Amino acid sequence: MRKNQTIPMEILQNLQFNLQPQSFALSVGEALNKLFAMPLMEISWGLRDGENFPVYCYQKLDGQGSSSLFDRQTKNSLAKELIDDEAAFVIEDFTEENDEMIEVRKAYLMGAEQLIVLPLFDRLGVNGFLNLYLSDKTEAAYWETLFSQLCPLASASLTFSKKLNKTATASRRAWSELRDLQNENSIRGAKPFIRESSAMNELWTQVCILAPRLSEFWIIGTPGSGRELCARHIHARSGSVSKRLEVFDCASIPIDIHYSEIFGEDNSGLWYKLNGGSLYIKNIELLDPKVNAKIIEKIKTDIRLNTEAKNIIISSQSENLNNPLKKHFENAAITFPNFNDRRDDWLWLLRELVAEIANNIGVAILEITPSFTQYIMQQNWSDDFSEIREFLTKSLISSRGRTLKVPSLNEGENQSKAGRPPANLDSSVQQQIIKALRKCKGKVYGSDGAASLLGLHASTLQGKMRKFNLIAGDFKK
Numbered sequence: 001m002r003k004n005q006t007i008p009m010e011i012l013q014n015l016q017f018n019l020q021p022q023s024f025a026l027s028v029g030e031a032l033n034k035l036f037a038m039p040l041m042e043i044s045w046g047l048r049d050g051e052n053f054p055v056y057c058y059q060k061l062d063g064q065g066s067s068s069l070f071d072r073q074t075k076n077s078l079a080k081e082l083i084d085d086e087a088a089f090v091i092e093d094f095t096e097e098n099d100e101m102i103e104v105r106k107a108y109l110m111g112a113e114q115l116i117v118l119p120l121f122d123r124l125g126v127n128g129f130l131n132l133y134l135s136d137k138t139e140a141a142y143w144e145t146l147f148s149q150l151c152p153l154a155s156a157s158l159t160f161s162k163k164l165n166k167t168a169t170a171s172r173r174a175w176s177e178l179r180d181l182q183n184e185n186s187i188r189g190a191k192p193f194i195r196e197s198s199a200m201n202e203l204w205t206q207v208c209i210l211a212p213r214l215s216e217f218w219i220i221g222t223p224g225s226g227r228e229l230c231a232r233h234i235h236a237r238s239g240s241v242s243k244r245l246e247v248f249d250c251a252s253i254p255i256d257i258h259y260s261e262i263f264g265e266d267n268s269g270l271w272y273k274l275n276g277g278s279l280y281i282k283n284i285e286l287l288d289p290k291v292n293a294k295i296i297e298k299i300k301t302d303i304r305l306n307t308e309a310k311n312i313i314i315s316s317q318s319e320n321l322n323n324p325l326k327k328h329f330e331n332a333a334i335t336f337p338n339f340n341d342r343r344d345d346w347l348w349l350l351r352e353l354v355a356e357i358a359n360n361i362g363v364a365i366l367e368i369t370p371s372f373t374q375y376i377m378q379q380n381w382s383d384d385f386s387e388i389r390e391f392l393t394k395s396l397i398s399s400r401g402r403t404l405k406v407p408s409l410n411e412g413e414n415q416s417k418a419g420r421p422p423a424n425l426d427s428s429v430q431q432q433i434i435k436a437l438r439k440c441k442g443k444v445y446g447s448d449g450a451a452s453l454l455g456l457h458a459s460t461l462q463g464k465m466r467k468f469n470l471i472a473g474d475f476k477k
C-alpha cells in the first residue's frame with residue numbers, strides 16, 4: 001500500500017457530497033475500490049418491512065453488485081471470511097447513535113486487527129461515521145494519513161468539530177480496547193465471550209477483575225449457560241494462558257475413579273501434570289468427597305510446585321452447594337444470569353448454539369434466516385438453556401437443509417408455547433435418539449455419550465428416553 005499517496009479530489013468529493021446513506025456508502029466503497037483495487041464489502045443496517053428488527057444488507061463490491069439480507073451474526077462471519085481472504089478492509093456505515101464499544105466488538109468478532117472510525121459529513125456537519133475494520137495486511141499509518149486528509153476538508157461547522165473530537169477520542173479508546181480484546185484470541189480453544197447484555201457484561205467485568213488475582217474460582221450456572229467457556233476465559237486471563245486447562249466433568253466420570261484421576265496414588269494424577277495450568281472441575285456436586293478433602297488440604301498448604309495445578313475452577317448448578325469446598329471458593333463466586341436476563345445476547349448466542357448442536361448431530365447448516373432469528377427473539381423461553389437447545393435440536397433435525405427453518409410453520413402457529421414443536425416431529429426425534437444410542441452403545445453421559453452426540457443435556461435426553469420408553473441397556477450390543 002502506498003503510504004503517502006494523496007487522495008484524488010473526485011474521491012473526496014464523493015465522500016463529501018453524496019448524502020443518501022445507502023448510495024453514500026456505495027459510492028465511498030466504489031471510489032476506494034477503484035483507488036486501491038481491493039475487494040471491499042459494504043454493510044449497512046436498517047428496518048425490514050417497517051418492523052423493528054435489525055437486518056444487515058451485505059454487498060460485495062466485486063463489480064457485479066449483489067445484495068441480500070442477513071442477520072448480524074451471518075454478516076459478521078461473512079466479514080470475517082472476507083478479511084481471512086486477505087481483503088484489505090470492511091466498511092460499515094452507522095449512525096452516530098452507535099456505541100463505539102459495539103463497533104469494537106464487531107471488529108474483534110470479524111478478526112480485524114485495527115479499527116478506524118471516520119466521520120461522514122455533509123455541508124451541515126457530521127451525518128454519521130464510517131468504520132474501517134482493517135486486516136493486519138493494512139498499514140495503519142496510511143489510514144491515519146487518509147483520516148487526517150479527510151478531516152480538514154470537512155465543514156468547519158461547530159457541530160462537526162465537536163463531533164470530530166469526540167470521534168478521535170472514541171477511536172483512540174477503541175484501538176486500545178481492541179488490543180485488549182484481541183488478547184482473547186490467544187486463548188487456545190476459547191471462543192469470544194458474548195456479553196451484549198448488561199447482566200453478562202457485569203459477569204465479564206467480574207471475570208476480568210478476579211482472574212488475574214485469585215487461584216480458586218466457583219462458577220454457578222445451569223447446564224449450557226456457558227460455564228466451561230467462562231472457565232476457559234478465567235484460565236486465559238489468570239496469566240496461565242500458555243499452560244494447559246484440563247476439564248474434569250464429574251457427571252461423566254465414575255465416582256470411584258475421581259480420586260485416582262485427579263490425584264493418583266503416587267502423585268500421578270492430573271493435578272501434578274498441569275505445570276501451572278488450570279483444573280476445571282465441572283458439576284462439583286457429584287465429586288467424590290475424598291477429593292474435596294484433598295483439594296482443601298492443597299489450598300491450605302499455600303505452596304504449590306510449578307508442576308502442579310495453579311488455578312482450580314469449580315462449577316455447580318446452584319449456589320446452594322452442600323460441599324465443604326464452598327467456603328474456600330465463595331470469594332470468587334461467579335453467578336450466571338438466567339437465559340431471559342440475557343436477551344440482548346440472544347442474537348449472538350443463536351449462531352453459537354446452532355453451530356454447536358449442528359456439529360454434535362452432524363448436520364450442516366449454512367444459513368439462519370432472518371425469520372428464524374425473529375421467531376427465536378419473540379418467544380418466551382424458559383430461564384435455563386434446556387428449552388431453547390431442545391427447540392434448536394428439533395429445528396435442525398427437521399430442516400434437513402442448508403437453511404434453518406422454524407419447524408412446520410402452520411403447526412408452529414398453533415403452538416401454545418415456544419419450544420413445543422409439533423407432534424409429528426416426535427417420531428424423527430425418536431429416530432435420532434435411537435440412532436445416537438446405537439452409535440454410543442447405550443452410553444448417555446460423557447463426551448462419547450449419546451447426549452453429547454445429540455447436543456442435549458444428559459438429563460434432557462433421559463427425559464426423552466423415558467417418554468419414548470427407551471432403555472439404555474437395550475443398546476449395549
Ligand SMILES: Nc1ncnc2c1ncn2[C@@H]1O[C@H](COP(=O)(O)OP(=O)(O)OP(=O)(O)O)[C@@H](O)[C@H]1O
Nearest residue numbers: 192193194222223224225226227228229352353356
Ligand atoms: N457468553 C457466551 N459467549 C459465547 N458462547 C456462549 C456463551 N454462553 C454460552 N455459549 C455457548 O453455549 C454453549 C454451551 O456453553 P458451555 O459448554 O460453556 O456451557 P456449560 O454451562 O459448561 O454447559 P454444560 O455443562 O452443559 O457443558 C457453547 O456452544 C458456548 O459457546
